[in-house]
Amino acid sequence: MIVSIWNYRKFIWQSAWRDLRHRYAGSSMGFLWNVINPLFQIALYTLVFSQLMVIRIASLPSGFGFAIYLCAGLIPWIGFSETVSRCTNSFVDNANYLRKLAIPEQVFVAQNAGSSFLSLMIGMTMLVGICCLLGHYPAWSWLCLPAVLILLQGFGFGLGLFLGVLNTFFRDISQVIGLFLQLWFWATPIVYTENILPSWFMKWLLLNPAYPFIHSLHAVIVDKAWPAAGTWMGMLFLAFGLPLLGYLVLRKLRPELRDVL
Amino acid sequence: MIRVNNLSKKFKIYANPWSRGLEWATCGRKKLHQEFWALRNISFEVSLGECLGIIGPNGAGKSTLLKILTRALYPTAGTFAIRGRVLSLLELGTGFNPELTGRQNLYNSVHLLGLPKEYLEDRIGDIEVFAGLGDFFDRPVKIYSSGMHIRLAFSLFTFLKPEVLIIDETLSVGDVFFQQKSFAKMREIISGGTTCLFVSHDTAAVQNLCRQAILLERGEISFLGDAVETVSRYYGTIASGRKYDPSFHKTDPADGKPAHELMSREEIIAHNILVKSKNRHGSGALEIIAARVTSEEGRDTLQVEMLKNLTFHLLLHAHEDIISPSAGIHLFDRLGNIVFAAGTRQLGKRLPSLSIGEEIIVKMELQFNVQPGEYTFSLGTSEPSSDLNPHVGFIQDRHELLGPITVTADMDKMLPFYGIAQLPMTVDVCKVIQPRTEGNL
Numbered sequence: 001m002i003v004s005i006w007n008y009r010k011f012i013w014q015s016a017w018r019d020l021r022h023r024y025a026g027s028s029m030g031f032l033w034n035v036i037n038p039l040f041q042i043a044l045y046t047l048v049f050s051q052l053m054v055i056r057i058a059s060l061p062s063g064f065g066f067a068i069y070l071c072a073g074l075i076p077w078i079g080f081s082e083t084v085s086r087c088t089n090s091f092v093d094n095a096n097y098l099r100k101l102a103i104p105e106q107v108f109v110a111q112n113a114g115s116s117f118l119s120l121m122i123g124m125t126m127l128v129g130i131c132c133l134l135g136h137y138p139a140w141s142w143l144c145l146p147a148v149l150i151l152l153q154g155f156g157f158g159l160g161l162f163l164g165v166l167n168t169f170f171r172d173i174s175q176v177i178g179l180f181l182q183l184w185f186w187a188t189p190i191v192y193t194e195n196i197l198p199s200w201f202m203k204w205l206l207l208n209p210a211y212p213f214i215h216s217l218h219a220v221i222v223d224k225a226w227p228a229a230g231t232w233m234g235m236l237f238l239a240f241g242l243p244l245l246g247y248l249v250l251r252k253l254r255p256e257l258r259d260v261l
Numbered sequence: 262m263i264r265v266n267n268l269s270k271k272f273k274i275y276a277n278p279w280s281r282g283l284e285w286a287t288c289g290r291k292k293l294h295q296e297f298w299a300l301r302n303i304s305f306e307v308s309l310g311e312c313l314g315i316i317g318p319n320g321a322g323k324s325t326l327l328k329i330l331t332r333a334l335y336p337t338a339g340t341f342a343i344r345g346r347v348l349s350l351l352e353l354g355t356g357f358n359p360e361l362t363g364r365q366n367l368y369n370s371v372h373l374l375g376l377p378k379e380y381l382e383d384r385i386g387d388i389e390v391f392a393g394l395g396d397f398f399d400r401p402v403k404i405y406s407s408g409m410h411i412r413l414a415f416s417l418f419t420f421l422k423p424e425v426l427i428i429d430e431t432l433s434v435g436d437v438f439f440q441q442k443s444f445a446k447m448r449e450i451i452s453g454g455t456t457c458l459f460v461s462h463d464t465a466a467v468q469n470l471c472r473q474a475i476l477l478e479r480g481e482i483s484f485l486g487d488a489v490e491t492v493s494r495y496y497g498t499i500a501s502g503r504k505y506d507p508s509f510h511k512t513d514p515a516d517g518k519p520a521h522e523l524m525s526r527e528e529i530i531a532h533n534i535l536v537k538s539k540n541r542h543g544s545g546a547l548e549i550i551a552a553r554v555t556s557e558e559g560r561d562t563l564q565v566e567m568l569k570n571l572t573f574h575l576l577l578h579a580h581e582d583i584i585s586p587s588a589g590i591h592l593f594d595r596l597g598n599i600v601f602a603a604g605t606r607q608l609g610k611r612l613p614s615l616s617i618g619e620e621i622i623v624k625m626e627l628q629f630n631v632q633p634g635e636y637t638f639s640l641g642t643s644e645p646s647s648d649l650n651p652h653v654g655f656i657q658d659r660h661e662l663l664g665p666i667t668v669t670a671d672m673d674k675m676l677p678f679y680g681i682a683q684l685p686m687t688v689d690v691c692k693v694i695q696p697r698t699e700g701n702l
Contacts, residue, residue, distance in 0.1 A: 100333050103373075170282065
């Protein structure tokens with residue numbers, strides 16, 4: 001799988017980049033929307049949670065503190081859920097190519113994951129910039145942000161690959177995933193902090209595979225700390241385990257996959 | 262080189278996705294799908310520089326076969342090996358992005374095929390000229406007509422000089438000028454040593470480009486052999502199994518000549534040219550027992566001077582009751598083009614209906630208004646098909662690849678015409694009487 005993705009790396013990056021460029025094709029500001037959208041989102045949350053609904057975070061300056069906490073989890077989550085939902089549809093959406101071309105299936109999943117990753121990087125760059133503006137300056141620990149984000153996208157890619165294969169056979173999955181991602185979002189401490197949770201829920205939180213990622217992002221961005229070794233292990237396990245699972249399922253079902261497209 | 266070995270493809274058909282889920286849940290112990298074999302035990306070989314045609318009715322498995330060979334589908338059983346870089350015209354234009362211009366799309370496609378950019382840079386000028394899109398070459402593909410779309414793609418593919426080329430229908434698109442250009446290009450590619458697989462409903466194109474062809478029926482190879490024979494068998498399969506309605510073909514009965522004007526049964530058998538015939542097919546209900554070919558002087562010969570006649574005497578024997586049969590001849594040039602084909606039906610003559618055991622003698626006289634050269638011909642009998650299609654007959658007996666007939670000409674004299682065949686042409690002349698204008702010069 002890795003070999004085929006490497007062989008098609010140029011195609012993947014080109015089409016991911018093209019996707020970003022043409023996502024807003026026809027609008028007069030075009031590519032700028034890729035920047036405006038996350039910027040607007042961050043600004044909106046900052047405004048609401050610093051002026052209207054003030055929640056204090058211990059390690060952050062009052063006022064903008066919660067907004068930074070929120071964005072630190074929300075922007076990666078948006079990138080992650082976009083990756084999962086788009087990868088789930090990647091075979092169905094690219095049926096036109098798959099029916100006729102010999103391009104390996106996983107290339108299309110990688111392409112979707114790539115384009116979500118690019119827009120996630122834009123969003124994170126905006127976030128870092130805004131943090132600086134708000135007086136929350138970067139620390140050395142922020143250097144591990146790209147690694148965490150890549151692992152998160154690896155997890156999303158693997159999950160998307162797994163679901164994408166199944167979705168080809170059972171088209172309801174893409175609908176179910178839309179609902180499930182909403183549930184997952186609220187089950188993960190993104191818009192709320194962990195300390196408000198009842199203690200019985202904390203046990204369940206450890207079973208939430210998105211938790212180690214969001215937890216480390218909070219730790220890195222908000223508390224300027226390095227993620228714990230156990231968290232790294234969890235993230236590495238998911239970021240490599242899910243693609244492997246997806247690949248095994250794909251390998252098993254590959255002969256039939258294109259028959260049903 | 263392409264080698265295909267016992268290739269089979271099975272599709273599983275489930276009533277709904279749930280039954281697939283249920284089958285998976287029981288690890289396949291409970292079988293809930295219907296099997297559909299799109300291909301069964303397909304084996305063939307195309308050697309280097311050959312062009313193999315594949316024809317067959319809709320749903321025979323042609324596209325499935327091509328998709329497997331281009332690795333867009335996985336076979337259920339069997340293997341295949343293709344040596345050399347494969348390009349498939351199935352992919353034609355699928356990679357085009359409507360927002361990009363023709364030129365940008367070509368670069369994009371080359372990328373998609375995994376070829377270096379320089380490869381295209383050397384050829385883009387030729388491609389632009391060949392495609393003949395003019396200004397549109399640098400305009401977005403979304404404003405192209407479908408014909409222009411194909412032209413762009415075809416131009417690219419022909420210039421990529423693949424070692425193995427897989428083509429389907431696409432050749433019969435575009436206007437007649439582009440088609441001729443495409444065919445010329447195809448011949449050039451084939452003669453340049455490219456191995457070709459050509460799938461088409463366009464039987465003329467198959468006969469034209471391929472020496473050999475496969476007839477695919479319900480996923481199986483029902484015939485593999487000479488392209489011309491495959492095509493005529495293909496027409497046989499379309500028409501088979503249908504009853505004939507005699508009221509449909511309104512033809513006059515052929516005037517029964519007094520017996521002495523035609524050759525006798527024994528005279529035909531004595532000089533039968535069919536004894537050497539090797540390519541024969543058809544249902545055999547109306548058998549061509551013997552055929553004799555004579556010149557205007559009555560000599561047995563297959564050599565004829567340009568614009569002179571040859572006479573074909575056929576002795577037919579009915580093994581079944583047959584309504585309104587027809588007997589005819591096909592003439593092919595050395596490229597495999599059908600120069601001319603007609604039977605008694607096309608001439609508006611109806612042969613008498615025959616009952617079992619009856620025999621008739623048919624005499625056909627053909628004037629060779631064709632270029633000097635070597636021609637092959639086929640003789641056949643057929644019964645009209647029922648389905649109101651006047652172009653399709655059910656072949657009873659057909660002898661292929663007879664001849665060669667040599668058409669000669671006195672090369673010291675001017676030829677009476679140029680081109681494949683002489684068409685009726687008349688000339689009228691008169692001088693223009695100009696009014697006198699004085700002093701103007």
